Amino acid sequence: MNTEVSTERRKKGPYVVIECPEKIPCDPCVDACPNEAISIPGSIIELPEIDYDKCTGCLVCIPRCPGLAIFVVDETPKDHSIIYIPYEMLPRPKKGDTAKGLDREGKERCEVEIIKVIDAKKFDRCAIVGFSVPRDLAQEIKAIKLRE
Ligand code: SF4
Ligand code: SF4
The missing domain is CATH 2.40.30 (Elongation Factor Tu (Ef-tu); domain 3)
Incomplete structure (x- = not known):
C-alpha cells in the first residue's frame, strides 16, 4: 500500500487528494471508491488513508464527501x-x-x-x-x- 503521492505517481495521471483534518465519525468515502483505494484504519473516527497504487483519479468519491474534503488533481x-x-x-x-x-x-x-x-x-x-x-x-x- 502506497499512502504517499510520489513524484512518479503524479506523472502517471490524476490522483485523489483528501483534506479531512478532523477526527469525526464519518466514512462515505470508503464505500464510494470502486477500487478500494480509501480506507479508515481502526476506529471510524480515524482519518482516511489513500492507497495511491489503487487510485485511478476517477472522481467518483468527490461528491460523496459531506465535508467537501475530496479533490482530484491531474498534473499530466x-x-x-x-x-x-x-x-x-x-x-x-x-x-x-x-x-x-x-x-x-x-x-x-x-x-x-x-x-x-x-x-x-x-x-x-x-x-x-x-x-x-x-x-x-x-x-x-x-x-x-x-x-x-
Ligand atoms: S478518485 Fe476514484 S479511485 Fe481515487 S480514491 Fe476517489 S473513487 Fe477511488
Ligand atoms: S467522507 Fe469526507 S469527511 Fe468523511 S471521512 Fe471521508 S473524506 Fe473525511
Whole structure:
C-alpha cells in the first residue's frame, strides 16, 4: 500500500487528494471508491488513508464527501494542472467560463478556466467542477469564485 503521492505517481495521471483534518465519525468515502483505494484504519473516527497504487483519479468519491474534503488533481498536462472540486452552489459554472482560484484561506491566487462540469443527478446538490490552474498552484487552489 502506497499512502504517499510520489513524484512518479503524479506523472502517471490524476490522483485523489483528501483534506479531512478532523477526527469525526464519518466514512462515505470508503464505500464510494470502486477500487478500494480509501480506507479508515481502526476506529471510524480515524482519518482516511489513500492507497495511491489503487487510485485511478476517477472522481467518483468527490461528491460523496459531506465535508467537501475530496479533490482530484491531474498534473499530466504540460503547461498547466487540472483540479476537480465538489461544487454545491447555483448557478453552476459552464465549460469555458473563467473564475478566480481561491486557496485554503479563501484568498484569490489566480485565474482559472473551467474545463469540465459533471452535474451528477444522483448527487443533485453537488456537482464536480474541473478547472485549469498554473502548475505551481496544483496543491493550493481549493475553490473557485465565479464572476458576477
Ligand atoms: S478518485 Fe476514484 S479511485 Fe481515487 S480514491 Fe476517489 S473513487 Fe477511488
Ligand atoms: S467522507 Fe469526507 S469527511 Fe468523511 S471521512 Fe471521508 S473524506 Fe473525511
